[in-house]
Amino acid sequence: xxxxxxxxxxxxxxxxxxxxxxxxxxxxxxxxxxxxxxxxxxxxxxxxxxxxxxxxxxxxxxxxxxxxxxxxxxxxxxxxxxxxxxxxxxxxxxxxxxxxxxxxxxxxxxxxxxxxxxxxxxxxxxxxxxxxxxxxxxxxxxxxxxxxxxxxxxxxxxxxxxxxxxxxxxxxxxxxxxxxxxxxxxxxxxxxxxxxxxxxxxxxxxxxxxxxxxxxxxxxxxxxxxxxxxxxxxxxxxxxxxxxxxxxxxxxxxxxxxxxxxxxxxxxxxxxxxxxxxxxxxxxxxxxxxxxxxxxxxxx
Amino acid sequence: xxxxxxxxxxxxxxxxxxxxxxxxxxxxxxxxxxxxxxxxxxxxxxxxxxxxxxxxxxxxxxxxxxxxxxxxxxxxxxxxxxxxxxxxxxxxxxxxxxxxxxxxxxxxxxxxxxxxxxxxxxxxxxxxxxxxxxxxxxxxxxxxxxxxxxxxxxxxxxxxxxxxxxxxxxxxxxxxxxxxxxxxxxxxxxxxxxxxxxxxxxxxxxxxxxxxxxxxxxxxxxxxxxxxxxxxxxxxxxxxxxxxxxxxxxxxxxxxxxxxxxxxxxxxxxxxxxxxxxxxxxxxxxxxxxxxxxxxxxx
Numbered sequence: 001x002x003x004x005x006x007x008x009x010x011x012x013x014x015x016x017x018x019x020x021x022x023x024x025x026x027x028x029x030x031x032x033x034x035x036x037x038x039x040x041x042x043x044x045x046x047x048x049x050x051x052x053x054x055x056x057x058x059x060x061x062x063x064x065x066x067x068x069x070x071x072x073x074x075x076x077x078x079x080x081x082x083x084x085x086x087x088x089x090x091x092x093x094x095x096x097x098x099x100x101x102x103x104x105x106x107x108x109x110x111x112x113x114x115x116x117x118x119x120x121x122x123x124x125x126x127x128x129x130x131x132x133x134x135x136x137x138x139x140x141x142x143x144x145x146x147x148x149x150x151x152x153x154x155x156x157x158x159x160x161x162x163x164x165x166x167x168x169x170x171x172x173x174x175x176x177x178x179x180x181x182x183x184x185x186x187x188x189x190x191x192x193x194x195x196x197x198x199x200x201x202x203x204x205x206x207x208x209x210x211x212x213x214x215x216x217x218x219x220x221x222x223x224x225x226x227x228x229x230x231x232x233x234x235x236x237x238x239x240x241x242x243x244x245x246x247x248x249x250x251x252x253x254x255x256x257x258x259x260x261x262x263x264x265x266x267x268x269x270x271x272x273x274x275x276x277x278x279x280x281x282x283x284x285x286x287x288x289x290x291x292x293x294x295x296x297x298x299x300x
Numbered sequence: 301x302x303x304x305x306x307x308x309x310x311x312x313x314x315x316x317x318x319x320x321x322x323x324x325x326x327x328x329x330x331x332x333x334x335x336x337x338x339x340x341x342x343x344x345x346x347x348x349x350x351x352x353x354x355x356x357x358x359x360x361x362x363x364x365x366x367x368x369x370x371x372x373x374x375x376x377x378x379x380x381x382x383x384x385x386x387x388x389x390x391x392x393x394x395x396x397x398x399x400x401x402x403x404x405x406x407x408x409x410x411x412x413x414x415x416x417x418x419x420x421x422x423x424x425x426x427x428x429x430x431x432x433x434x435x436x437x438x439x440x441x442x443x444x445x446x447x448x449x450x451x452x453x454x455x456x457x458x459x460x461x462x463x464x465x466x467x468x469x470x471x472x473x474x475x476x477x478x479x480x481x482x483x484x485x486x487x488x489x490x491x492x493x494x495x496x497x498x499x500x501x502x503x504x505x506x507x508x509x510x511x512x513x514x515x516x517x518x519x520x521x522x523x524x525x526x527x528x529x530x531x532x533x534x535x536x537x538x539x540x541x542x543x544x545x546x547x548x549x550x551x552x553x554x555x556x557x558x559x560x561x562x563x564x565x566x567x568x569x570x571x572x573x574x575x576x577x578x579x580x581x582x583x584x585x586x587x588x589x590x591x592x593x594x595x596x597x598x599x
Contacts, residue, residue, distance in 0.1 A: 064475075095516035138506065138510070143513050153514070233502075236499045237502075238497070259475065259476040261384075262478065263387075264388045269476070
């Protein structure tokens with residue numbers, strides 16, 4: 001096609017390079033813009049509305065629509081922050097062992113079943129939209145909890161269980177990829193020393209895969225922290241501290257999604273929601289940094 | 301050397317891209333201002349053309365969308381873009397001039413931070429609300445006083461209002477929601493609900509599901525959402541029906557508003573007139589559970 005036209009090929013080469021550069025630059029611009037936008041909006045609570053960061057982070061009175069005559073807006077968000085932390089940490093505590101075990105089963109123990117059954121099943125999980133998880137939670141899980149554990153059903157527990165299922169595919173597939181990527185020689189070496197399969201998994205595979213598995217866990221945690229819709233539907237959205245597994249409570253994301261659309265831009269209420277969004281962004285940024293640090297320690 | 305060259309190229313591209321972005325923004329906004337002014341000089345209603353955007357209330361969105369579709373059939377050269385986003389977004393966008401019409405569930409005056417004086421209110425439909433309870437609750441009627449006590453946390457058991465010995469579970473809408481604002485204004489007369497006791501659910505669909513699933517639950521829903529999975533109560537002995545609302549016997553209802561910044565002209569005005577026509581009011585509005593605004597005998 002390009003016979004004898006070295007010049008043509010060079011032009012196409014150049015065009016490709018330029019195109020790739022533009023795409024990369026665009027990505028950087030978008031990221032920077034989003035950061036800038038959320039920071040400006042989120043910081044105006046403190047810079048323009050003169051609210052204290054201490055009140056925002058460490059108190060629990062959330063009345064952003066309170067009249068000035070009654071003491072003005074109160075934006076204490078500790079209960080939402082703790083709610084988000086609890087719901088995602090407990091979801092990780094349940095789903096990490098299940099996910100890692102499934103990954104080991106898939107790769108090390110029953111490759112055929114893993115490839116033909118488990119992996120497709122997990123991939124289906126990824127494709128289900130979160131509103132469906134929320135709706136199933138609302139229809140099945142909430143009445144179940146209310147009937148067998150007491151309370152209203154709308155609870156921290158319901159949020160944890162819905163999230164557990166939602167982050168399971170992330171943890172499983174990332175762990176499985178890590179284990180799969182380990183060089184075959186280390187298994188052979190272990191078996192050559194007379195180790196059993198269990199010993200090999202326990203003493204060789206798992207330690208070698210640790211950085212990747214930690215990456216999987218952090219990824220799962222980040223996803224759990226940012227998930228909004230499904231959690232909002234089953235958690236009850238009561239602005240209180242999460243003191244019991246069976247009590248309704250709120251998370252950062254559930255507060256943002258519930259009120260953001262109906263508040264007026266520039267009001268203290270709206271600004272406070274942006275501050276929550278900024279906090280969420282900073283926390284995910286923290287997760288990404290941890291991810292990078294953990295990933296760097298990779299042995300193989 | 302190479303590095304600095306790539307760096308330069310990179311910077312140049314960044315600059316180019318941002319110039320393009322600005323140019324795109326500029327041309328877009330100038331486009332918009334062109335299209336909102338009518339292009340027909342003789343102002344005959346048959347020749348309405350141009351486009352306008354309506355943003356805001358998700359409660360009004362389905363009606364606005366269907367009306368826009370009918371409008372397009374009538375005036376093929378006119379386009380109304382309808383978007384959701386919530387009442388707050390609608391009011392903000394129309395105040396800033398970013399949208400031509402701001403859809404809202406509540407009066408602009410009631411929304412803090414909005415300069416209501418710059419906006420013109422067009423009431424386009426009426427929504428009725430019913431107090432709904434779980435089907436297991438034997439109570440059929442609640443007075444305003446009883447509702448105030450329930451929602452402010454003074455009554456917490458159904459036996460105090462004629463039901464069986466069962467805890468009342470209050471299901472609220474988010475504090476910013478227009479439905480809740482209406483309920484608070486009409487029924488609670490502005491009194492504050494107790495904090496941290498009620499469940500809060502975001503959408504009418506979720507509220508209905510929650511009330512249907514939760515024993516002893518009470519909430520409020522737009523009439524269009526009420527079906528046989530929940531039980532609608534009489535309010536002070538009056539049933540929540542369209543007739544009782546238009547005749548003024550049943551007070552829990554609110555207007556749906558379409559705000560414009562200043563008096564509407566051209567395609568926006570034509571669309572707002574069209575919203576008030578029987579074609580919309582007795583057509584999609586009625587079908588979606590809104591009440592014909594021209595039937596209202598009370599204000």
